[in-house]
Amino acid sequence: MLNTTGSKPMQDIDEMGDEHIGTSTETPLRADAFEMDDELKMELIAKHFKEIMHILGLDLSDDSLRGTPQRVAKMYVQEVFSGLDPKNKPDIKLFENKYRYSEMLVEKDITFFSNCEHHFVPIYGKAHVAYISNGKVIGLSKINRIVQYFAKRPQVQERLTMQIGNELKEMLGTEDIAVVIDAHHMCVSSRGIKDVNSATVTSYYSGQFEQEEKRAEFMKYITLGK
Ligand SMILES: Nc1nc2c(ncn2[C@@H]2O[C@H](COP(=O)(O)OP(=O)(O)OP(=O)(O)O)[C@@H](O)[C@H]2O)c(=O)[nH]1
């Protein structure tokens, strides 16, 4: 579901901070989020980032700083926030479960890097995912790709966890999905409270994973060897 505040022109950035209380697990995007192409987005981000650097008092004629606005713009659009755009969603083909494998499949220790939407600093950690096939099987690397796609957005960990869970549920046509994310937020470690040791754990359980026994089995696998 798209945020309907997006009917405003993109230039109207002073009004982009409108309060919008959504109940969805979708990332709150403006309706016109993809009207600009990536080239124009990078050009405008670079322009505004240059302004931020200028306001901070940095000398943009310095050799090392001169290219930074363009580097940041490219990094935002093509790398760290590329998962905002559905055109970058991984193309995933499923297979028939011809082996009739009926136990859970666990893809664990998927390293990801995301960014906190409150401070725009990194969140990094591990995602552990499991599903029980309802006839369809997914290539292993595609599970990692789904995690990376949703991580490459400004995020809160709860939403990241649910977006991965919901996507797998829909794609695989099974209710039986588990996602656990164990992550560090640099907004907690490098600033603010500056706690370098705490970690945040979130989970998504549906279908058979709502049973204590299945969760315990999943937990056993993700802690194997630790
Ligand atoms: N629930 C949740 N909170 C997050 C996440 N990432 C960051 N936060 C928190 O979002 C909150 C934002 O609080 P504010 O009080 O508006 O921000 P702040 O003044 O920078 O707060 P401090 O970090 O305590 O200095 C902070 O407590 C962050 O730790 C996340 O993924 N999930």
Ligand SMILES: [Zn+2]
């Ligand atoms: Zn933060």
